[in-house]
Amino acid sequence: MRRKRLPRRYVIIAQRRRRRIATVALPEALPMPPRMLIVFNPAAGARRRRRLLAALDLLRGLALRPEVAETTHRGHAVGLARAAAQDGVGVVVAAGGDGTIAEVAAGLSGSDSALGVLPLGTANVLALELGLPRSPAGAAAVLAMGRTALLHPGLAHHADGRELLFVQMLGAGFDAAVVHRLAPGLKRAIGKGAYVWQTLREMPRYPFAPIRCVIDGRDAHAASVIVTKGRLYAGRFLLAPGADPRAEGFHVVLFRDSGALAALRYGAALPLGLLSRLRSVEIRRATQIRFDGTGIPAQADGDAAGCLPVTIGPAPKPMRIVVP
């Protein structure tokens, strides 16, 4: 059967075995396309190169001519994005997972360039948070439309003067220990299952040393903590109802109980969406946070981020992000 040709203003956003299953209508006149750079992390997620090519096909079909730069090492995306912003590139797209998005966002921080996202990572939490389509074609259609919203990243200050920008979350304690010890090869091979495996391995050996927290000037203690910009964690799991990366401030999730059994309880409550209802879990809204606890690991947007102490506040300026 011959397939009917759609007018150019329609974009196929999902196709399975040559059968079109969803389309999206673009506005009659697309805005003048800005210069676009796609920063591609070949180490993120799985089947990423094929998915990148599918997105590029669609963007080129819409007369967009994105350039592509491939990262060669951790942290490379920061410099690539910064150079593009200084060169006047209007949209810099992070093609990878949350770690790549955070690096591109750090490079764009303070500039007028917008952040775009092609979700090619393992968990893609920010993409889920913002309702970005996971299919390469759908994400490309969003980039073509060019609608933006404000994103309010967080900035972590380490004791040695290092600063680290994060877009989704910063955790300290047990979940950070899991991230620190996770083998990248295992994550590439089995995706999110690698986190479950590593969590089970860490439970009996993590020492659960107490973390001293100062949250907007008020003291608290916890076995583990997560400062989050968004509602979700590790995919679609509900962590902090009401949080939104497009809003200012943070939600601080305090896990008060320590030990392997408590970690197991939290791990079981998360996929059931019950974490925020546990009595030993407290969620506070805040704008300035400090965590102390020498040697306790930290993670930011799913990547190892050194150890405590760390002070967290908002990034100096919000940034624009391309959204559906």
Ligand SMILES: Nc1ncnc2c1ncn2[C@@H]1O[C@H](COP(=O)(O)OP(=O)(O)OP(=O)(O)O)[C@@H](O)[C@H]1O
């Ligand atoms: N060429 C590269 N080789 C190895 N690692 C890289 C390279 N480029 C970037 N990285 C690092 O890869 C790490 C993982 O990237 P990213 O977080 O985007 O993917 P992911 O972990 O699969 O996705 P998610 O965070 O959504 O689960 C980041 O720490 C990033 O700095």
